[in-house]
Amino acid sequence: MFDIMRIISGRRYEILGLLRGELQPSEISLKLGITRQGVERHLNILNSYLLVNKLKRNGRVYYKLSVYGEFLFQTINDLNEKFITKIRDDYYSEKNRIYNLLINGEIDRDRYDSMVNELRSSYRKYFGLI
Numbered sequence: 001m002f003d004i005m006r007i008i009s010g011r012r013y014e015i016l017g018l019l020r021g022e023l024q025p026s027e028i029s030l031k032l033g034i035t036r037q038g039v040e041r042h043l044n045i046l047n048s049y050l051l052v053n054k055l056k057r058n059g060r061v062y063y064k065l066s067v068y069g070e071f072l073f074q075t076i077n078d079l080n081e082k083f084i085t086k087i088r089d090d091y092y093s094e095k096n097r098i099y100n101l102l103i104n105g106e107i108d109r110d111r112y113d114s115m116v117n118e119l120r121s122s123y124r125k126y127f128g129l130i
Contacts, residue, residue, distance in 0.1 A: 007049055008072070012042050016073045019052060022062040084127075091123050 008016060011032065018028055025043060029036040043063050046052045051069035055062040065073065095116060102112040 004072070007045065008051070008076075011038075012046055013076070015039065015042055015046065016051065016065060016069055019063055019065045019069070022055065022064045024060060024062055028063075087123070087127050091119070094119055 011034065014032055015028055018031055025036050025039045028039045028043075032039070043052060043054070046069070047054055047063075049068075050066055051072060052063045053066045055064065098107075098112060098115045098119065101107045101115075102109065107115070
């Protein structure tokens with residue numbers, strides 16, 4: 001089975017993000033702070049799944065995103081943006097619900113502050129947002 005999330009997890013996703021233009025493995029290595037050999041291993045895997053193109057010019061090897069790699073990277077970024085927007089919308093909806101409890105006199109200010117702090121803390125813990 002073709003497991004795209006396994007193929008592009010971690011460093012490979014970072015590499016795809018860097019390959020908006022042509023780069024040599026040594027340049028990617030410097031940007032990510034990992035060995036050139038490690039970068040080349042990841043690039044070979046990405047290349048085997050047609051996500052990057054390997055180019056040879058003047059005795060040097062360059063890599064760039066293939067059409068499939070560009071499509072995949074953009075799709076994941078779009079999905080990520082939608083996910084973050086959903087999380088933020090849910091957060092503010094819940095915060096407004098708690099605020100309405102305060103306004104309607106169902107909770108006092110101390111309880112409101114406690115509930116909002118708990119909400120904020122949980123979203124930061126799980127999503128690193130808010």
